[in-house]
Each structure stands twice: as structure tokens, then as C-alpha cells.
Amino acid sequence: MKKRFLAILCDAIPHQSRLDQPLLALAGGCLQWTPSLYLARKDTALFLEIGASVHLFSEKTIQSEVGQLLQDLQLQAQVAVADSLLHSLILARYGSLHPQVLPLSCLLDYLDPLTQETPERRKECETMIDALRSLGISRVAQFLKLPVRELAPRFGVMSLQVRERLLGGWEVLAPLWLPEPPVKERSEGGEGFFSHSVASLMVSFQPLLESLVRRLAKKMHRLTRLKIHLKLDDFATKRPSREWVLDFMFPQAEIAPLLRIMQEKLQKELERMPLPAPVLAIELEVLQSIVCPPTQVTLAGTSVTGGSGGMRGSFTAANLAAQEDSLHSFLNEVAQSLGQEQVFRAVIHEEAVAERAWSRAFKLQKSLPDLTDYIPLRPTQVLRRPEKIALEQNQVVIRQRRYQILRWSEVEEIATHWMDPGSAVVRSYYQLDLHQQSRVWIFKNPQGETYLHGYYG
Amino acid sequence: MTRESRTSITDLRSLLEQKQVKAGLEKHQPAHLLRYRLSSSSLSCGIPMGAITEISGSAKLEWLMQFLLEHQELRVFWIEQQFLLNPQALLQRGLTPDRFIFAECFQDLFACCRKALQSQMFQCIVAPHVFDDPSSLKALQLFSEKFNVMLVLLAEHSSRQAWPLTLQFAVNRLGASEGLAIDLQKNKGGGVILTCLLPAAT
Numbered sequence: 001m002k003k004r005f006l007a008i009l010c011d012a013i014p015h016q017s018r019l020d021q022p023l024l025a026l027a028g029g030c031l032q033w034t035p036s037l038y039l040a041r042k043d044t045a046l047f048l049e050i051g052a053s054v055h056l057f058s059e060k061t062i063q064s065e066v067g068q069l070l071q072d073l074q075l076q077a078q079v080a081v082a083d084s085l086l087h088s089l090i091l092a093r094y095g096s097l098h099p100q101v102l103p104l105s106c107l108l109d110y111l112d113p114l115t116q117e118t119p120e121r122r123k124e125c126e127t128m129i130d131a132l133r134s135l136g137i138s139r140v141a142q143f144l145k146l147p148v149r150e151l152a153p154r155f156g157v158m159s160l161q162v163r164e165r166l167l168g169g170w171e172v173l174a175p176l177w178l179p180e181p182p183v184k185e186r187s188e189g190g191e192g193f194f195s196h197s198v199a200s201l202m203v204s205f206q207p208l209l210e211s212l213v214r215r216l217a218k219k220m221h222r223l224t225r226l227k228i229h230l231k232l233d234d235f236a237t238k239r240p241s242r243e244w245v246l247d248f249m250f251p252q253a254e255i256a257p258l259l260r261i262m263q264e265k266l267q268k269e270l271e272r273m274p275l276p277a278p279v280l281a282i283e284l285e286v287l288q289s290i291v292c293p294p295t296q297v298t299l300a301g302t303s304v305t306g307g308s309g310g311m312r313g314s315f316t317a318a319n320l321a322a323q324e325d326s327l328h329s330f331l332n333e334v335a336q337s338l339g340q341e342q343v344f345r346a347v348i349h350e351e352a353v354a355e356r357a358w359s360r361a362f363k364l365q366k367s368l369p370d371l372t373d374y375i376p377l378r379p380t381q382v383l384r385r386p387e388k389i390a391l392e393q394n395q396v397v398i399r400q401r402r403y404q405i406l407r408w409s410e411v412e413e414i415a416t417h418w419m420d421p422g423s424a425v426v427r428s429y430y431q432l433d434l435h436q437q438s439r440v441w442i443f444k445n446p447q448g449e450t451y452l453h454g455y456y457g
Numbered sequence: 458m459t460r461e462s463r464t465s466i467t468d469l470r471s472l473l474e475q476k477q478v479k480a481g482l483e484k485h486q487p488a489h490l491l492r493y494r495l496s497s498s499s500l501s502c503g504i505p506m507g508a509i510t511e512i513s514g515s516a517k518l519e520w521l522m523q524f525l526l527e528h529q530e531l532r533v534f535w536i537e538q539q540f541l542l543n544p545q546a547l548l549q550r551g552l553t554p555d556r557f558i559f560a561e562c563f564q565d566l567f568a569c570c571r572k573a574l575q576s577q578m579f580q581c582i583v584a585p586h587v588f589d590d591p592s593s594l595k596a597l598q599l600f601s602e603k604f605n606v607m608l609v610l611l612a613e614h615s616s617r618q619a620w621p622l623t624l625q626f627a628v629n630r631l632g633a634s635e636g637l638a639i640d641l642q643k644n645k646g647g648g649v650i651l652t653c654l655l656p657a658a659t
């Protein structure tokens with residue numbers, strides 16, 4: 001049987017791709033044509049051995065369907081078919097196998113087609129290519145014409161290895177790619193059905209979840225995305241299944257918070273749209289998990305309890321990791337109900353303009369800015385959008401209510417980002433003490449309009 | 458002959474209670490059995506742990522930040538319905554932002570407070586006081602008591618019929634000065650004031 005290889009070379013993996021590991025998804029999709037897949041070149045190239053599949057699919061069919069799959073995954077790639085893995089790679093990369101056409105830079109691909117060599121070896125090869133170029137050699141055909149006996153003493157042993165590869169004498173061996181089996185747990189109702197109530201469903205889900213978390217813990221993984229699937233009786237409804245995906249802000253390894261999150265999600269969803277038919281089967285599938293350091297995984301199962309009344313543990317070094325886990329579980333729970341953007345820490349910036357003074361993040365800020373001299377005392381509350389107000393003699397009108405002004409502070413002039421007209425801010429800020437009202441922070445813009453921007457409350 | 462001043466019976470009781478609380482904490486008794494308060498330089502009765510405190514007035518946030526500055530050990534979960542708090546102001550008033558976790562909860566205020574109380578991850582929870590229903594307040598009071606968390610509710614105006622509140626006071630600015638006037642409206646149960654026995658925030 002003649003071997004045929006199809007090479008897929010991805011230019012760049014987009015950061016905002018729909019899938020976190022698009023090439024793995026592509027590899028999974030390509031399994032429908034052949035089980036012989038090779039993932040190489042730091043997960044940017046995929047090789048399919050399609051020689052054995054020609055009785056089922058023609059080369060053209062596979063090529064066009066691979067193109068469609070790439071489009072679905074929003075990937076850009078060069079695709080080529082050749083008799084060997086190396087030739088398919090060269091053809092995809094340079095569009096030709098002819099030595100007269102191939103540039104000298106392809107010698108690096110001939111030497112290290114799977115990008116497995118050490119940086120030192122690659123550097124050595126690049127030096128050899130530079131030396132050849134300095135002699136006026138620019139094409140592979142010219143390189144092949146060089147006398148063999150002069151290659152090793154002038155360009156090193158590597159030049160002989162490359163020549164061997166060019167003449168087809170040294171086969172490339174790539175490791176076979178095998179997909180990871182999906183981590184999922186399923187339970188059938190057997191003779192009867194599962195109960196419709198969320199509490200009963202949770203009782204059925206608990207052993208599945210425990211088993212999933214245990215399987216992940218063995219691989220030192222933690223859950224970051226989980227799919228809940230309910231299979232309904234298809235005689236009673238046109239939509240015989242319901243499924244939900246839970247995304248976790250932090251990798252999760254504790255079962256109790258996971259159950260609470262699932263329960264809340266199901267409660268909310270089933271209140272909104274009750275189940276139209278009895279539940280035949282339930283399934284949990286891990287869509288994404290990440291590797292966690294072993295210390296964290298071993299601590300994952302131990303939750304620090306402080307009794308019914310006490311605070312959770314003391315902050316000793318021994319239970320800090322467990323504390324962190326518990327905090328992450330709580331934040332996952334809150335983020336699940338409020339949304340991931342709504343739970344945050346603040347990162348403070350050294351910025352006079354209030355709108356840019358801080359940002360939402362979850363990483364701890366390593367170094368805090370020193371605001372003591374540079375920025376005057378800021379209000380405790382800042383309005384998202386400044387509100388237009390009116391000043392009349394010794395009074396200010398805020399939301400149609402008049403307040404007597406007791407004191408004006410000194411002016412604070414802000415004129416920043418003047419080089420960028422789009423984000424330039426020119427304002428004169430004042431603090432006003434009002435009668436029986438919080439101190440307010442107002443500004444006047446160059447047009448003479450006055451705005452309320454915050455409260456010292 | 459000078460007559461020696463005698464300590465009143467209430468002072469003695471207070472001293473005894475304070476000693477008992479300290480002894481209980483040392484023996485790791487459940488904290489919810491110990492009614493203790495955290496001291497405040499501007500409020501002599503202190504702020505109770507395991508209870509709800511309502512603060513109103515035009516300078517409530519300034520006072521609260523001052524109090525949190527005096528208790529750097531408190532880890533705070535700060536909930537707002539629509540987030541207006543200025544974290545830069547926290548830093549300017551000496552508070553390090555890593556002690557704080559913020560949440561913008563819109564309509565889910567009660568559920569968010571309940572989860573934060575049940576998590577036992579924070580010693581202090583700050584939330585706006587928008588609970589018209591006394592049963593919600595009662596539930597929060599029971600949670601805060603059970604998990605020994607200080608729940609501070611920030612109110613626009615002091616609520617009248619809020620019996621689950623343990624401490625209620627208003628903080629206003631003294632005219633155009635920097636001084637703050639505190640008007641104590643309710644102080645249920647009294648209690649023992651301790652400077653602090655909580656573990657430091659990390």
C-alpha cells in the first residue's frame with residue numbers, strides 16, 4: 001500500500017479562537033478520515049497518513065473537507081499531499097519539491113522537520129545556511145551540486161545529514177497522536193425515571209461528580225468547564241435533551257461547592273423552563289480541565305472547617321493553600337450567579353483621571369502606586385458618568401434639588417493625554433461642602449459646563 | 458483621711474465578662490458564643506462581630522474606611538448593587554486593596570450576602586441597606602451571628618423599624634470642617650470591647 005501524507009501547517013493560532021486548543025480540535029476532527037495522525041512543530045502542524053483511507057475517501061474529498069474544518073475553527077493553514085511526511089511539509093510550506101525552486105532556508109526544515117532539535121543545533125544549521133549564502137548559493141539545487149567530500153570539512157557534519165535527507169535517504173519518524181478519552185460519567189434511570197425535582201437530581205448527580213473529580217485528581221487536573229446533560233424521554237417531547245455548560249473562574253476540585261453551583265444553575269434554569277418530559281439519563285462531561293501543582297491537588301480534598309461558629313482556621317502556613325481553595329470555591333459560586341466580571345479585586349493605577357484610576361482584575365497587585373504627593377484626596381464614590389449640574393449664586397442644583405454651598409476648595413487642574421485628542425481630559429475640579437449633604441466632587445470643563453463626579457461620603 | 462474610691466458593681470461585671478471572653482477565646486470556644494466588639498477610636502461602644510451594624514449619614518464611608526484602617530486584620534467583602542466605590546480612595550486612606558474583594562450584584566444582593574456569610578472567608582461584609590423586608594434582615598442577622606461575621610449595612614437614611622440591627626448610628630460631617638459627628642441611635646446588648654483577636658488578613 002502506497003503511503004500518502006497530508007500536511008496541515010497553521011500560520012498562527014488566533015488568540016481569540018472559539019476553542020482553547022484549536023489544533024487539538026482540528027486533530028479530533030481529522031480522526032474521521034484516518035487514525036494515523038501526527039502532531040508536530042510545537043502544535044502548529046498536523047500530518048495525516050491517508051494512504052490507507054483512499055478506498056473510503058478520495059484525496060480531493062479529504063482536502064476539501066479539511067478546508068471546511070479549518071474554516072469552522074477559524075484557522076488559516078497551508079495544506080498539501082505528498083508521498084512522505086517530509087515532502088508534504090515542504091510542499092505545504094514552499095509550494096514545490098523541485099530543488100531549482102526551493103530556497104536555501106528550507107534546509108532547516110529538511111534537517112528538523114518536526115522542530116524537535118535543540119536550539120543549538122538549529123542555530124548551527126542557520127550558521128551553515130549563512131555560510132552557503134555568502135558563497136552565492138541561494139537554491140537547493142546549487143547546494144546539491146557541491147562536491148560531497150567538501151561538505152563536512154567546510155560546513156560541518158550537518159550538511160551531510162541535510163544532503164542525505166534531500167536525497168530521500170533518511171526517513172522522518174513522528175510520534176502518533178492519540179486523542180485523550182473524554183472524562184464523562186453517565187447514569188441511566190434503568191426501569192424508572194429520575195425525579196424532576198432539583199434536589200433529587202442532585203442526589204443522583206453527586207456520585208457522578210465525585211467520580212469525575214477523583215478521575216481528574218489522579219491526573220492532577222482540576223475542573224474548569226463542565227457540561228451537564230439530561231436525556232429526556234423522547235416519546236413525550238420534541239427536544240429530548242437539555243444541557244448546560246458551567247465555566248469556572250478558578251479551577252475547582254472540591255465537590256461540595258461544585259454541587260452547590262450545579263444546584264443553583266439547575267434551579268434557575270428549570271424554574272425558567274421546566275422539564276417537559278421525564279429524565280431517562282443524566283451525564284456529566286469535563287469539557288476543560290487544567291493541570292494543578294501536586295501540593296494544591298493533595299490539599300484539594302481537605303476543606304478547613306472552623307466549627308459552626310468560628311472563622312475558618314487560622315492563617316498559618318499549613319492551611320494557606322486550603323484557605324485559597326475555599327476562597328476560590330466561594331468566588332466560583334458567586335461568579336456563577338452574578339457573572340465573572342462582577343466579582344473582582346481592584347488594581348490601582350497612578351492616574352489623576354478618576355475614570356482610569358483603577359481597573360477590575362483578579363490578580364493581586366504586586367506593587368501599589370504611591371499616590372501621596374501626586375494625586376489629591378479622591379472621593380469615596382465616583383459616578384460612572386459625570387452628571388450635569390447647575391451652579392446658582394451660592395447654591396448647587398443636583399438632580400433638581402438645591403443645596404447651599406458652605407465652602408469651595410482650591411481648584412485642582414487636570415489636563416492629561418493632550419497628545420491623544422481622543423482621550424484628552426481638561427477639567428478643573430473642586431470639592432464643595434454642602435449643607436446637610438455629603439461633600440461633593442465637581443468639575444468644570446473648558447466649555448464652562450459643570451458636572452458632579454463623586455461624593456466624599 | 459482620704460476615702461478610697463470604690464469600683465462600681467457594673468464596672469466589676471464588665472471586667473469579669475471581658476476576662477471570661479478572653480479566656481473563652483484562648484480555649485477556642487465557638488466564637489458565636491462570645492459577644493465581642495472591635496474597638497473604634499471614634500465610637501466608644503465598638504462594632505459588634507456576629508451582628509448587623511447599620512451606618513447612615515453623609516460621611517458614613519469616610520468613617521468606615523477609618524475603622525477598617527484601625528483593623529487591618531479584617532478581610533472585607535464589599536458588595537454594591539451598582540459599583541460606585543472608588544478603590545483609589547481606599548489606597549489614599551491607607552487601606553491596601555488586596556484585603557478587599559468586591560462584587561457588583563445588581564438585584565441579587567440578599568443571595569450574595571448570604572453566600573458571603575456562609576463562606577466564612579471574610580470577617581467583615583459591607584453591603585448597601587436596601588432590605589425593606591424585616592425577614593431578610595432577620596435571616597442575615599442569624600447568618601452573621603452563626604458565622605460570627607460583622608455585617609455592615611450602609612443606609613441612605615437610618616431605618617426605623619429594623620429590630621434585627623444590633624448597632625445603628627449616623628456619621629455626618631461637622632459643617633465644612635474635616636471633623637465627623639456620630640449620632641448613636643441604637644446599641645442593642647452592649648458587649649465587650651476587644652482591640653482585636655482575629656488572625657491577620659492575608
